[in-house]
Amino acid sequence: MRFGRISKAVGLAAAAALALSACATQGGGGNSTPEPSAKTGGTVTVAEVNGFTSFNPGTADNNVDINGRIGYATHSNFIYIDNKLNIVKNDKFGTYEKTSDDPLTVKYTIKEGVKWSDGAQVSAADMILSWASGSAYYDSDATTYFTTAADTSGLNLTDFPEIGDDGRTITLKYSKPFADWELAFGTAGNGGIDVPAHVVAKQAGLADADALVDLLKSIPRGAASGDAATLKKVADSWNTGFDAASLPADSSLYLSNGPFIVKDMVPDQSMTLVRNKDYNWGPIPNIDEVVVRYIGEAPAQVQALKNGEADIIAPQASADTLEQLKALPGVTVQTDKQLSYDHLDLNFTGVFAEQDVRTAFMLTVPRKDIVDKIVRKLDPEASPLDSQLFVPAQASYEETVKSNGSADYADVDIDKAKSLLAGKTPEVRIMYNKDNPNRVDAFSLIRESAEKAGFKIVDAGLPKDQWSKALGDGSYDASIFGWINSGVGVTGVPQIFKTGAGSNFNTFSSPEADKLMDELVVTTDKAKQDELQVKIDELIWKSSYGLPLFQAIGVDAHSDKVTGVQYMPNLTGVWWNMWEWSVK
């Protein structure tokens, strides 16, 4: 009996041992303590605020900064923008040349040997797909095929591109000159070569990229005839086929044709990019690996930098954050102006219908005090923005400031304002976002100063979910809010300042400026564009439009282990020169 029990126990133990060894890790044995992994020189960890959502950053839904940045690191294009806001050509990737001014004709050629990471040549088909998605060529009032985030007004002027015999060339012919032709095609997220045509073709059930080109060629503008159903499939693939929160099993969804290639994604946590070994068509990165970690809160980013979990951070800037960062040893902090700026607009109706009243009001705006109070803490060199069209990072800023008349409003002049008002006490309703402390501060300072000149100020501020709805509805006389200067390109100018334009909320109208803007958008020469913009800027100031106040300040910081990180005012952020990053 006793013996039986023991033998049962032994049997049981043996069975258990078997079961355990069955669930052991494969190939183990011996002492598993792994040798310390080799210190791979050259990993940089970047903290990002938003989580990655799509390998196609060009769609309206996925036009988030992080998607654009990953797209930028994993794709090459004909041009990129540097941190002085110049267009830099990447001749090793491909070339483009303006072959004719009238009609405006541009020929794009991709270099031979520029490949997707699956080995396929980056070809004309990829450019055709990029053109199709960014041109709204096939859209009609009823149907939108490609939901692009890009401005389609430029490429929409072109007809179906002519494809070169080498299969790597396309020629775009514009029906009228287009000022931003260099930006219309070939920048990341804006007609860039981000999405491989052969993958889209496969997703849409087509044989290959050539079949896709044939399909697109066979469908006329507006897609009135032809195989619209397949076009829809192509568009759907482009719109949503590359969305991914985790690393897709199908590696064709994240093909790279740029310096880096995606290696791993941990949903909502991190993303790893490694060097694209084939890549030699552009600036070659120094580092082997970029790790992106998503950290939403600014204090958490600072502590992650301090704890060595992130090497480069770009938190939402506040005075507290900046102070904390500056206190960290071994950390370089960079602060500079961003492209977004706050401005005060005066309606050209109601109490401000008269120019003298507008001028008087502008004279009371304490722009220097506003800068001192709001951005001085972040940037000791901050000064009021003195142009409606340029930012100081652009070459023409200094020139326009000299002539545009902004000097008249450099200092508050209550006496002059009083004399212009001639004893009147106009009632001014100022609308702003009450939930934005900066705007509240600006409003308070303006109110205080304007009341000295006799203005009666009514606080028409609205909560954050209501103020933007009120824009242009006539419920206020002046408004304080933010705009973003595109930094490059000029097609944004008429959007704000042209009579009846979409973002012209204060009904500013100047026939002379309208004419200049009409000329501006068809001027393809950069120098001429700047000249026109300087004139337009002056006209806007002369008509007492309102005042730009200050530029927002951006902050980035990096550990001194990393070198080569440079501040960038636009949305690409520090990523713009990631090939120059290196690890000490």
Added chain:
Amino acid sequence: MVTYIVRRLITAAFILLGASFVVYILTAISGDPLGELRALNTPNRDQLIEARINLLDLNTPAPIRYFKWLGGAAQCLVPFAGNCDLGRNVTGQPVTEALGLALVQTLSLVTAATVLAILIGVALGIVTALRQYSTLDYGVTFMAFLFFSLPIFWIAVLLKEYGAIGFNDFLRNPDIPWYIAAGIGIAAGLVLAVAAGGDLKRRLTVGAVGFGFVAALLLVASVTRWFTTPGLGIVVILLAGVGLAFAITVLVSGLQNKKALYSGLTAVGIGIVLYFPIQGLLNVATPLMIFILAVVAVLVGVGVGWLWGGYDRGQGMRVGAITAFLVGGLIVLDRFMQAWPSYFNNGKIRGRPIATIGASTPNLEGDYWVSTLDSFTHLILPTVALILISLASYTRFTRSSMLEVMNMDYIRTARAKGATERSVVMRHAFRNALIPIATVVAFDIGALIGGAVITERVFSVQGMGTLFFDGLDHVDPNPVMGVFLCTAVTALVFNLVADLAYSALDPRVRVK
């Protein structure tokens, strides 16, 4: 019983419907989904607004959108059909997918914290109740309320500053100077002196012993570089195991049950004997193997208790099982410590193991021990933060419940008939005191999924809270509804479970 459950489920369904409608409409009218786009000055402003309107279906009035959403959500009720459609968020990601990812993140964050908070809170509650109005009672109450009243984001930031950044700095060169060791020793001695109870002399003795022990331990650890190459070793496991065997016997059966004590000690002995043989197996460990080993340990403990037999075999088996489990835990802990140097020196860790963000180190390659250590170093701070703030409710609740029970007539009766104090506390009082706590625990588990929003933000865990916030931020009801559904269903289910548990635990309550 069955009719009761069915009735409750039907009510729950109606509550869910009504609440979901209210939440959907409230979210939809909470702001302007186009707000950020309206103030754009890009030439394609109208195009972007149009795209957003199409994406969120804004031309349909919110109540009708709700029923569209409900139509999709209703398909989730069909099991295994795979048609579950909770809509998409503003980046076009299906909410079901986002929910799945977020749920994992949140659960891994809050599960350990909740379980530990319950265990520690209940234990402290009982101890403070038994020693009502003692210094210990006041001390625990003070600390519990202190942590309860501190804002979590503040605790979390402090923990990150000292628990992660400071501790990592310390680990770079883990020397403990004698004055620091003495300082920590004094603090430990004070706590022990307060906790010890009894007369002044006893307290002083306990405090002095505690001071000496802790200070010496720290100095020895510093000299032997224990913090760079930690480990317990077979001797410490043996000593701790014997201590555990005694402690568990005291709690479960009382020391007079010698057979129970022997089974506990035997379990420790088996653990010690197996310490070296099992290392080879542990080297190739997987989570499943650890689980199986834990089960085996418990079974062995039960077997040992059964073999010892005695007048109360059940107690012996219980002592054996618990001791075997804990000794197994010590061996596993020791193995984790053995893996520490290879984790610490891993190139991805950069010699700074305690993390302030996220749930794992990206691209960390290592075996089970290294990767699990990585999870621990990431989870430890949020877990501590969550435990600290949630401890108060459990402690206070258990304390009052225990006090109430201890003043009952049947406790007096139990004492009068000569039951030992251990038996009175553990068997008569504790079990009955647990009844109301079961309700609180069930409620807390219901609230668990949506309850760690701020902790998630501070520690950069993109869980349910982040999903909810982002949804609200974009005035996009779909993700909000996804989070709502999860939390509401768990809350309703656990409410039901709480009621059922109540009736199961308390014979005076019957469901009808």
